[in-house]
Amino acid sequence: MSTFNFITSTLTFETIQDWTVETVEAFLKFKQKDFSLSDAEIQKFVDCSFNGPALLNVNIDDLMSLVGLRVGPALNVSAFVENLNNQKSGQIEPLKTVEEIIKHVTKDSIRLGTPAFELPDKILMPLQQRNFEAALIKIKENVRANAENKEGKSNYWCLVSAGTPGIGKTRFGKELYEYLKRNWEQPQNWADVHFEYLRMDFGSGIYLDDYDRKLLTASEIFGLRIAYALFIEKYYDMTFKEFRSKVLTYGKYIFMIEPVITYYYESLKLYDNRKLFLYLHIDDFQLIDAWNAEFRKNIPSGLFKKMIRDLSQYMTHQWHTFIQPFLSGTAPQVIAAQKQASPISFYPVDCPLLENASMIRIMDHFATKFNAPTYPNRVYEWNFVPHSFIFC
Known part of the structure; x- marks a missing residue:
């Protein structure tokens, strides 16, 4: 049995991952009166048929998902047992929708200050050698094709800025969005339009990791990240890994792309069936393909292709939300490999090196x-x- 001191010590990941089933049982018995745990409940926590071994031999992400521990040293044992006690028979409060779960996991979270969506004017300057007209024409073609319910990949375009690092691809994507709003032409059979910009940086806080191999669908992998970027990242002191661990305790197949986008539309409270135009800027897109290549076994195959397929539905269908994807990154060969299998076409925007x-x-x-x-x-x-x- 472990030599862990139940009276004076606190928990760390290193400690708990070395515990045996007997140690867990002894620990829970020691705290039984403090947390009103019955013998039957303790047995369930250490029963081999009830996630016992999984609790003892897991990586950090697994442990966060199972018992709610946060990364960091010296966590109080009460947080550990309180979480187990709340789970009772292994089931937590049955929340079934994206809205319910988002509200529940953010209920006691620390809110951040007002998001700073823009850089100060002192920092920004007009872009040099950047022409938005060609890209704007493609966006207008997409909108017209959607409004007229056209079919065929040649009618719909995903915009791509791929090339040398440091030439301003990311900022081009944001500036194109602002240019689009200034030069918007309303389709006749579209309702009034509400514009939103969302940038997802796969080279930063929402990068793909080893845990994503356990998610069975590409829609869930990206749906979780879209939900985090929309509802959490700018508003709460919560990392993506924390968010993912919390929401997945309510089950899989909830945070798919479709229900996440549906809830986002509903949360905006748009009146008279207004159309939501979501300009989705995916930065460092080459890292999606690189991760897919690294973990080809036991993961959703063709992850990048499936992401484009799921997003393209919001271009080709006459839904309340229209999504215009803009990809920026450093691997044009990734796009070239997807062209034939993709349900939409790709248009490279011109972002040359500056003179x-x-x-x-x-x-x-x-x-x-x-x-x-x-x-x-x-x-x-x-x-x-x-x-x-x-x-x-």
Whole structure:
């Protein structure tokens, strides 16, 4: 049996993962009176047929899902037992919808301040050598095809900005959205339109990991992330892993793409059947394909392809929500490999490397904003630094 001191010690992941069934039973018996656990309940927690072994030999994500522990040292034993006690026979309060679960898992969560959706004007400047017209034409074609209920992949376009890192692909996607709103043309048979922008960065907090291999459908893998990006990320002090662990305790196949988008539409409380135009910006899309290649066994095959397939339904069907996907990343070959099997077409937007003249205008812009030093003739000092040194 473990030498863990039940009286003075607190729990860590390292400790609990080494426990035997006997240790768990002894621990629960020690705390039985404090937490009103019956003998039958304790037996269920340590019974081999009731997740006993799974509780003892799991990775961090599994443990968070099963007993609600958070990553970090020295967690109080009461949190552990309280969670087990709440589960009773292994079942938690039966919540069945995305709305119910979102409200429940955020009930006691720490709220963040007002989200800062935009950078200060002092930071931003007009994009250089970027033409939005061609991309806007494709979006208008998508909208027209949807409004006229056209069929065929040649009528619908997913926009793609793929190329060298650092050329402004991500910002191009956001600026294109703003340009679209300024130049919007309402289809005759669409209701009034409500615009929303959502950026999902697969190179940051919602990256794919080993736990995703246990989710059986691509729709759930992406549905969980869409839900996190829409309802949690900017509003609560909760990581994606925490969110995923909490909501999956209510069961699988709930946070699929379709019910998540449906709840989002309902949460906006749009009147008179207004159309929701969701501009979905997927950043670092190449990491989806890279993860798929790394874990080809025991995962949803063709993960990237299935993501596009699920999202394309919101372009080709006349639903309340229309989704325009915009992909930015560094692997155009990923798109090339998907072209034939995809239900929609891909259109590469032009985001070239900047010419020296454009880079000089950018430097002058920031020099003006931040009062950079000048010579007596009011020429910025930086202009006399070799440009090859600055831009290489």
